[in-house]
Amino acid sequence: MSYIRYIMRLSQLEVGETGIVKEFTDLEMSVKLMEMGCLPGEQVTVSRIAPLGDPIAIHVSGYQLSLRKREASTIILQ
């Protein structure tokens, strides 16, 4: 067990990996993301990455949402 708490961001997940949203680092972005059903406590799975590496598509609250990597990096996972 390590005492260092790593901050895991959504942008760091690989395709097929799943995480649970903990909090957001950008208030303005978080308002938009929450409206789209991406809320704290919600499970998110990276379903694919665009052919050029950005943006990414995630599976969240029953549908597929695409967002840019920079936007995904404002989402902190548990």
Place this chain on the structure above:
Amino acid sequence: MNADLKVALVGNPNTGKSTLFNVLTGLNQKIGNFPGVTVDKKTGYCDLTDGRRAQIIDLPGTYSLYPKSRDESIVFSVLADKSNPLRPDLVVVILDASNLKRNLLLYTQVADLKLPVVVALNMMDLAKKGGITIDVNAFAQKLGVPVVPISARKVEGIDQLKSAINYANKIALQEDTIDVEAIAPQLIAKISEELQVDNPYYALQLAHQHETINFLTPAESDRIEELEKECNFHSQKAQASETIARYNFINDLLYDTVKKQETAQEESMSNKIDKILTHKTFGFIIFFAILLFIFQSIFAWSAYPMKLIGDLFVWVQSSLHHILPAGPLTNLLVDGVIAGLAGVMVFIPQIAILFGFISILEDTGYMSRVTFMMDRVMRKVGLNGKSVVPLIGGFACAVPSIMSTRNIENWKDRMITIMVTPLVTCSARLPVYTLLIALVVPNKNIWWVFNLQGLALTGMYLFSLISAVTVAFVMKYLLKARERGYFIMELPVYRMPRWKNVGYSMYDRSKAFVLQAGKVIIAVSVILWVLASYGPGDRFEKIDQKYKQAQYSQHVNPDDLHRVIASEKLENSYAGVLGHVIEPVIKPLGFDWKIGIALITSFAAREVFVGTMATIYSVDGDAEKMESVQQKMHSAKKPDGSPVFTVAVAFSLMMFYAFAMQCASTVAVVYRETKNWRWPASQFAYMTVLAYLASLITYHLLK
């Protein structure tokens, strides 16, 4: 038509809202504009079961009443502004049953505005397939509103929905969703009191949106701003806590009314398709194949109907000339107004075909994958993944392409796309290029396979794409963004296109173009007609008198004489005079006054170039006689005996046509799409400057 009842359709994008609208209204619909914005306002009429008539208003799809784009802000304005003539008596909120959670957010917001609400639960079949069972009665009871399961695609449940609309209450009876006052108690109380607002959620929305909504007076807006400072109101924090509270309500509601069967995680069809369509290599190959197909089809399928429309108008014009008494009024009607009308109608096939394809791409869900794949490249040059389709469509015609930029939500991206699309080589430039290339580029092959003329033409096409991207890149730094750029976008599940919607979309767009851009095009056509067919003073009479003399009328055959007169009249018309006036300006580009006339008349449409050249060089004025135009131009000599059309002049001219905004229809459509003359004016200015510079450089390099 008078309606007894106004009904607004509200819902998330991709929930089948427009399908429902089409089902309810049939072809009985009207497209207008919401005042001041470029959002299409779709209204239609629907006969209810008791013989009353309802006006149905289709509002733009949105995920929330807090708008992400200007289009979405319409929804709140229509629903909340009591003085808005479209304010509905009843709101039908359409929910996607297979994705209730996110869909319900908008419902709870609309419900809290306390307008009478009916819920249409669409895509029940999809929900069932996904293992979702909804207890509709319990659901309706919890919300306190009528809930009607429907399938807009299969036209099921529509009669039940109509009768629910029929018997809907005149007052809102829905249950409260969240405790709105708790979000900002002081502020809501103060706004309610000072602005005499009786609904707490409306008061809260005013606090959030007072800067952007247009139905508040400046004094009211300033007062709200003051109150916010007094109460320490933080808009985004309040929005965040509101959204969380709403989702808590939704989770409780769904927990009691919806059962989701945990099916074995079977890979969905949509996911399988996505694996191919957004694949690293196949994804791009398929996308470019689709683009190529669309591009080819716009060319190939529109050629015949366009010729038919063209021929029809030629026939109408010549018959009217025979029927009506000769005179200036007849000429104005036939050669000005009807010629302008022909210029409008001839675009319909291309517009219809492009929008047919775009609507298929959007309906199936493929368009958002295009955006997903292309976003990274396009973002670098200040564009958006969605700019790809207008840019490629620009190869056929800028007019429908600019109309298609509407689905770009981001204001700045959309404006840049509109500004650069006319740079792409459209089909009207093709006759100009082929004429000039044939004139100066030898018809020879190099390395056996590459034809020089073909290479020159391909070069012009590639050059246009490069210049469009370059200009976009520059504009990225010149234009200020109005909103922060987001790319939070739903990738909807793949579905079969609904052919009726495709048909409606083709019809809608063509109609909107004819009605709205058509006026400007006809006006410009009339002005250019006057310029080309009248001259200052008595110049025209003198020409007529001159050729009435026996030496001409007896010795020259009538057809030739007719052409010589037309040519001389054009030289002496206002357009000809203008050609002489601008000669000093265009001389550095290698152009003489004759080319000057062609440049002026080409501002109606580029393809007019060939016809004008034909008239000036007194060839029978028909584009099909291209070869004879070419011969005449080839043998045209300057006073000193050297040829007019050298390689330098021809390429300089092509550069001018590549950059200049010589298309009244595009100017008109840019105005229609931007609702501000500043945009078409600055576009016209920058393109003319670029055209001049490019021609100047080309001429001096090749001279």
